Amino acid sequence: MNIVQIRSGLGNQMFQYAFYMALKRNRPDTKIDASIFRYRPSHTGYELERLFSIQPEHCTIAERNLMADIGKDPWSQLRRALGFKRQTVGEWITEPDPAKGWCPELLQAENSYLQGYWQSEKYFASVKEEVKQTFQFRLPMPSNAQKTAQEIGSVQSISVHIRRGDYLKKRRIAEVNICAENYYRRAVEYIQEHVDKPVFYVFSDDPQWAPAQGIFPEGTVYVSGHTGKEAYLDMQLMSLCRHHIIANSSFSWWGAWLGQGEGRIILAPNRWYRHQERPDILPDSWITIPIDD
Numbered sequence: 088m089n090i091v092q093i094r095s096g097l098g099n100q101m102f103q104y105a106f107y108m109a110l111k112r113n114r115p116d117t118k119i120d121a122s123i124f125r126y127r128p129s130h131t132g133y134e135l136e137r138l139f140s141i142q143p144e145h146c147t148i149a150e151r152n153l154m155a156d157i158g159k160d161p162w163s164q165l166r167r168a169l170g171f172k173r174q175t176v177g178e179w180i181t182e183p184d185p186a187k188g189w190c191p192e193l194l195q196a197e198n199s200y201l202q203g204y205w206q207s208e209k210y211f212a213s214v215k216e217e218v219k220q221t222f223q224f225r226l227p228m229p230s231n232a233q234k235t236a237q238e239i240g241s242v243q244s245i246s247v248h249i250r251r252g253d254y255l256k257k258r259r260i261a262e263v264n265i266c267a268e269n270y271y272r273r274a275v276e277y278i279q280e281h282v283d284k285p286v287f288y289v290f291s292d293d294p295q296w297a298p299a300q301g302i303f304p305e306g307t308v309y310v311s312g313h314t315g316k317e318a319y320l321d322m323q324l325m326s327l328c329r330h331h332i333i334a335n336s337s338f339s340w341w342g343a344w345l346g347q348g349e350g351r352i353i354l355a356p357n358r359w360y361r362h363q364e365r366p367d368i369l370p371d372s373w374i375t376i377p378i379d380d
Contacts, residue, residue, distance in 0.1 A: 092202045093121040096130035098337025106205035118146040155179035155200035189367045207367040242286040246328035248339030249291035274332040290321040335359045
């Protein structure tokens with residue numbers, strides 16, 4: 088049996104679940120472990136089963152403890168702090184350094200607890216179409232979002248994702264690049280050169296920033312109001328756009344990847360992290376735009 092840990096925000100949960108699907112093709116007894124959300128809330132919590140029509144197999148606490156001694160409950164953390172570690176029968180595998188590329192051999196893992204983000208389409212290439220079908224949003228779309236969706240479908244719509252929020256915190260700003268004004272100017276210029284009559288739809292966790300920069304042309308639509316449990320609507324609406332300008336964010340990565348149609352243009356920053364390369368994070372057909380000044 089294998090167990091894949093599910094953690095972090097929606098975009099990362101989707102990468103982990105896609106990895107789980109690929110592993111499950113080889114090992115049908117593969118399960119997920121989302122228990123971390125009981126002890127360490129993150130973003131809007133575990134969302135996969137609320138948003139998508141899926142029924143994954145969850146491991147039991149006993150099954151998890153057989154594979155890895157990583158319980159996040161206060162007792163387990165205290166026990167380990169005192170030097171008492173539980174004997175396990177499986178292998179606890181943490182994702183190898185993504186800067187060195189993806190690790191195809193992990194798709195053959197057996198009797199392992201796998202902890203990581205698995206941010207590469209290559210991990211789930213064998214089940215790519217199944218993943219697209221799995222990540223179809225199932226909740227009824229609110230009326231305001233329906234109106235935006237109809238507009239998106241009637242024009243040469245370009246989704247633009249601007250992530251600031253937690254990226255501006257001291258701990259994060261030291262590790263991640265922030266896609267700033269020059270990145271978006273270059274991306275907008277590229278779209279205007281290659282798309283006839285584009286209409287930009289801007290999604291951001293900092294809705295005041297983009298209009299104040301004067302980056303986007305007249306007629307740009309600034310989509311706002313989707314927060315908390317409705318934040319997923321931004322990803323859903325992004326996926327309906329014809330072309331995409333993403334941030335260095337797994338959330339907008341999926342918004343672009345789930346899009347449909349031939350000839351899509353997807354622009355992405357050429358560096359995801361400040362001091363680390365991620366050679367396999369972008370599909371080959373996506374176009375990189377310099378993030379630095």
